[in-house]
Amino acid sequence: MTLAKEIGLYIIIRPGPYVNAEANAGGFPLWLTTGEYGELRNSDERYTEAWTPYWEEISGIIKPHLITNGGNVIIFQIENELNGQWEDIDDRILYPPIADYMQLLQDSARESGIDVPLAHNAPNMNGFSWSRDFSNATGNVDVVGLDSYPSCWSCNISECTGTNGEYVPYQTIEYYTYFTIQSPTQPNFMPEFQGGSYNPWGGPEGGCPTDIGVDFANLFYRDLIYQRVSAISLYMLFGGTNWGHSACPVVASSYDYSSPVSEDRSLWDKFYETKLLSLFTRVAHDLTHTNRVGNGTMYTGNKAITTAELRNPETGAAFYVVRHATSSSNTRETFRLDVDTSEGQLTVPQFGNHITINGHQAKILVTDFTFGDKTLLYSTAEVLSYAIIDGKEVLALWLPEGESGEFMIKGDPRAKVLRVADDSSVSVHQRNDGFAISYTQTSGMSMIQLGDGARILLLDRETAYRFWVPSLDNDPMVPENNTSRFYGIQSSREEPN
Amino acid sequence: MVSNHPGRSLTDIPVVLVEGPYLVRSAIYDKKKKVLHLTGDEEDARTITVFGPKNLCSITWNGQKAPVESHNGNMYVVSTEGPGEFELPSLGRWKWADSLPEIQEGYKVNYKAWVGELRS
Numbered sequence: 295m296t297l298a299k300e301i302g303l304y305i306i307i308r309p310g311p312y313v314n315a316e317a318n319a320g321g322f323p324l325w326l327t328t329g330e331y332g333e334l335r336n337s338d339e340r341y342t343e344a345w346t347p348y349w350e351e352i353s354g355i356i357k358p359h360l361i362t363n364g365g366n367v368i369i370f371q372i373e374n375e376l377n378g379q380w381e382d383i384d385d386r387i388l389y390p391p392i393a394d395y396m397q398l399l400q401d402s403a404r405e406s407g408i409d410v411p412l413a414h415n416a417p418n419m420n421g422f423s424w425s426r427d428f429s430n431a432t433g434n435v436d437v438v439g440l441d442s443y444p445s446c447w448s449c450n451i452s453e454c455t456g457t458n459g460e461y462v463p464y465q466t467i468e469y470y471t472y473f474t475i476q477s478p479t480q481p482n483f484m485p486e487f488q489g490g491s492y493n494p495w496g497g498p499e500g501g502c503p504t505d506i507g508v509d510f511a512n513l514f515y516r517d518l519i520y521q522r523v524s525a526i527s528l529y530m531l532f533g534g535t536n537w538g539h540s541a542c543p544v545v546a547s548s549y550d551y552s553s554p555v556s557e558d559r560s561l562w563d564k565f566y567e568t569k570l571l572s573l574f575t576r577v578a579h580d581l582t583h584t585n586r587v588g589n590g591t592m593y594t595g596n597k598a599i600t601t602a603e604l605r606n607p608e609t610g611a612a613f614y615v616v617r618h619a620t621s622s623s624n625t626r627e628t629f630r631l632d633v634d635t636s637e638g639q640l641t642v643p644q645f646g647n648h649i650t651i652n653g654h655q656a657k658i659l660v661t662d663f664t665f666g667d668k669t670l671l672y673s674t675a676e677v678l679s680y681a682i683i684d685g686k687e688v689l690a691l692w693l694p695e696g697e698s699g700e701f702m703i704k705g706d707p708r709a710k711v712l713r714v715a716d717d718s719s720v721s722v723h724q725r726n727d728g729f730a731i732s733y734t735q736t737s738g739m740s741m742i743q744l745g746d747g748a749r750i751l752l753l754d755r756e757t758a759y760r761f762w763v764p765s766l767d768n769d770p771m772v773p774e775n776n777t778s779r780f781y782g783i784q785s786s787r788e789e790p791n
Numbered sequence: 792m793v794s795n796h797p798g799r800s801l802t803d804i805p806v807v808l809v810e811g812p813y814l815v816r817s818a819i820y821d822k823k824k825k826v827l828h829l830t831g832d833e834e835d836a837r838t839i840t841v842f843g844p845k846n847l848c849s850i851t852w853n854g855q856k857a858p859v860e861s862h863n864g865n866m867y868v869v870s871t872e873g874p875g876e877f878e879l880p881s882l883g884r885w886k887w888a889d890s891l892p893e894i895q896e897g898y899k900v901n902y903k904a905w906v907g908e909l910r911s
Contacts, residue, residue, distance in 0.1 A: 561814060666801050682804045683865045684845050690808070739810060739840070747864070749842075757810065764818035764829070766805040 295359040299366040302765065305359075306413070306485070306527060308371040309352045311345045311399075315374075316492055316536075316545045335376065337394035346402065353406030360410050371413045371485065372399045372435055377421030379433055388431050396424060396433035411436040415485035418457050419472045427477050438476070439483030439525070442467060445510060447529075449493045449502035463505040464654050466514060466621040470521040470586070482523040488514065489528035490552035492545050503552035503564075509654035511554070511567045513617065516656035519575075520602040520615040522586045528568075531555060566759035570692065573679045573763055574658065577665075580611035591619050596629035599651060603634075610636055610662050616649070617656035626652040635661045635671050637704070642672050645723055646732025647698035649674045665689055668703055668748065671728070675699030675735070678753065679763045687748040692758040693735035699752070704728035711742060811839030812871070824848060829857075836873035842866055 298305055312335055313321035322334070332338035359365035378392035400412055412435045414424045422428050424438045444467045446454035451461045458467065473482045488510075493501045518526055533551030541547070550557035554565035575581060584604035593601035593614065600619040605612040614631060618624075628648035630641050642659075643649065651657065663670040665680040666687035675691040682688075693699045704727055711722045711729055719734040720742070731742065731750075739757045742750040753761060807827065809815050815831040825848040827841065838860055841850055845865045850857045857869035892898055 679808070681806050681808055681842065682801050683807070683842055685801045685803065686865065687801075688808060688842050688865070741866070749866070751808075751810075753810075760811050760813070762809045762812070762815035762831075763806050764809065764815050766807065766818055766820050 295356070295365065295367060299359070302767075303366065304361070305367045306369040306371060307356055307367050308374065309349075309356070310374065311348060312376075313374050316542055316549070318539055318542050320374075320542065335373070335395065336391040337398060338391070342395075342398060345399075349399065349402050350406050353403050353408050357407040360408065362409050367410060369411050369413045369437070370403060370408050371415065372396060372403070373414060375415055375417035375441060377417060377423050379421070379423035379429075379431060383422050386429055386431065390432070393431060393433035396435070400433075400435065413483075413485065414438045415441045416476075417441055419469070419476075422476055425477045425480070427479050428475070437480050437483060439481075439485040440469060440472070440476075441486035441529070442469065442484060443486075443488040443491070443529075444514065445488060445491070445506050447488065447491055449491050449497040453494075462622050464509070464513060464622040464624070466517045468521070469518075469523070473521075481525050482521065483525040484518060484523055485527050486529035487518065487526050489530045489554060490533065490550075492533070492551055493548060494544055495546055501548075501550055501552045506552055508563045508567045511564050511571075513621070513654050513656050515568065515571050516615055516658055517617060517621065519581070519604070519613070519658060520589070520617065520656070522584060522602075522604060524582060524584075528554070531568075532559075533557060563759065570676075570678060570755075570758055571658075573761070574677050576763075577679050578613070578660070578663070578677070580606040580609050580663070581613055583608065584613065593632050594629035596627055598623065598625065598627050599629050601631065605634075609664075611664070612661045614659045614661070615656060616651060616659065618651065622654075624653045626650065631659060631674070633659075633661050633672055636669075637671060640672065643674050643698070643700035643732055644702075645721065645730060646700045647734070650694075650697045652694065652697070666748070671702040671704045673699070673701035675701060675752070678758055678761060681763065686746070688751065689749070690751040690753060690758075690761065692753045692755060692761075695735050695737050695754040695756075698732070698734050700730060700732040702728065702730040711744060808842035809839060810841075811837055820844065826851065828854075830854075833871055833873055836871065838868055838870050840866065840868050 295305060310321050315321065319327055326334065326344055331340045331344050334341050356367060356370065357363065359367045361368050373396060376392065378389055381387040381389040403412065414435045416423065416438060419440065424433055424435050426434045443454065444458060444465065445463070446458065446461060448454065455461065488506065490506055491502055515526065530551040530553040532555035533549035533553045534557055536545065536547050536549050548557055554568045556562060584606050587603050587605045589600065589602040591597050591600050598619055599616055602615045603612060604615070612634065614633060616631065618627070628650050630643060630648055632639065632641050657676055659674055660670055660677055661672045663673070663677060666682050668687055673691060675693045678690040678692045680687060680689040691699065691701065711724070719736065721732045723730040733752065735752060735754050737754050739751055739753045807818050809829060812831045812833050815829060817830045819828045821828065825846060827843050827847055827850045829850065829852050842865050847867065850859065850867060850869050852871040855872060857871050860868045860870060
């Protein structure tokens with residue numbers, strides 16, 4: 295926890311007492327598994343007496359690191375993937391052995407001084423457990439999320455058909471409706487979303503990175519945003535090695551997981567692809583509070599493309615997530631997008647060539663995206679990041695090489711285009727209070743210089759992969775300087791339901 | 792760093808932008824000496840582009856001064872060195888114990904040697 299704080303990371307802590315994680319006995323000490331403590335993971339007194347000393351001790355260790363005490367632990371997870379609140383879901387008939395167990399864990403944590411939100415991670419969309427929106431029953435936590443591995447958590451895909459159905463490469467799963475039933479006032483939260491897959495005994499040498507590589511990261515993480523997910527923890531971002539006997543027999547020593555950071559700590563294109571999106575979400579402040587005001591194929595003239603419109607009700611900024619209507623499709627599609635902006639309805643691009651979705655890809659296109667003093671009225675290129683250096687904006691957009699992009703900047707009469715690096719493929723459409731630029735993305739990085747000193751960088755994917763925005767301090771909330779914002783979580787613990 | 796442009800209220804965001812390296816690990820700005828210290832990993836010597844405070848005296852990469860190839864306002868193009876040379880030590884002599892007699896040819900199963908499972 296101390297090391298994470300030094301390098302500028304927040305923590306969601308998951309002390310169990312059962313954690314699974316392909317770990318030896320799921321994290322339990324082996325003496326617990328003799329049968330003397332009952333079936334475990336329920337309100338049996340023998341089991342309760344066994345976990346209590348551990349739980350009190352670990353809570354005491356964690357307490358000074360809580361964000362409420364100036365530390366970096368923001369959420370404390372109770373148990374792991376434990377359905378079973380209900381004997382009967384429809385009639386809300388409680389199942390006390392598990393409901394009481396979940397309540398005992400929470401009460402004990404609270405008594406030990408854990409006052410950050412308590413969370414849980416549902417294993418599937420069948421249990422409807424632990425949510426304050428779904429019931430007032432025993433065992434509810436503050437925020438309950440959903441774990442999902444649409445391309446299977448294992449290289450042996452038969453392990454997942456029970457949860458996911460028949461395996462189809464690049465086929466996404468729909469969670470939006472489930473969240474509206476299970477947890478409508480809580481963030482759509484994925485405590486574990488697929489970062490890769492473990493390689494079981496007898497699995498292929500080198501794991502199974504094929505369907506869960508670069509394209510998977512591009513499509514599936516954006517598809518979560520399509521479904522208004524606003525909190526994602528990747529399992530795994532880095533898996534590493536199961537040293538000694540830390541693993542349970544389902545896996546061997548390698549926990550490489552084909553995750554974005556490999557077992558030997560090397561980076562590959564899946565890391566860089568994931569970084570493109572996470573750099574964007576870091577600066578897309580308005581994305582933290584949106585309603586999904588529409589979704590479907592009516593946003594473009596191309597029926598093969600579906601769009602989700604997420605809109606911030608306070609600022610009016612919107613995020614249009616576009617992907618194939620059939621998620622597993624890899625065709626090359628082109629289209630223009632109908633958007634609602636602060637200057638009315640537009641069809642973009644207005645001047646240049648169409649938007650492209652080529653292969654297993656999705657895009658998040660912004661309208662009314664503010665950066666510094668300026669506003670991107672719209673952009674058909676994805677925003678990578680922006681900074682304000684010496685009082686001037688530097689905005690970075692990216693596109694696959696050869697694709698076309700167009701953006702319009704409004705709100706600053708001094709924002710005249712001064713210089714465009716090399717580029718004959720760039721057209722400038724100047725207005726009274728801003729300008730639009732349409733272009734074709736070349737290889738590398740080109741720069742547009744504005745009259746007021748601001749700069750716009752246009753990068754192709756390979757160049758964007760090597761683009762970094764290191765912070766000059768260790769505040770994980772960079773660039774936001776406000777105190778942390780957690781919609782609906784911090785306050786819900788205090789309010790009676 | 793607050794903007795010193797009259798009439799503009801833009802507050803700087805405490806980041807720099809770096810394009811080029813395999814991995815950028817950290818950035819520290821020594822305001823007094825106007826030096827930007829970057830650390831990271833690189834596979835080869837290369838030039839990288841840095842967007843940072845416009846009046847930097849120098850930029851370092853992994854503790855070494857990175858020569859400035861060009862400087863245009865807040866944009867710097869600097870040269871970085873590739874990874875250093877090193878020699879792997881030779882690892883030997885190995886000691887090992889064969890823990891899998893079962894896979895040896897000629898292994899014979901002797902059921903008497905196995906203790907039955909007493910409880911599930």
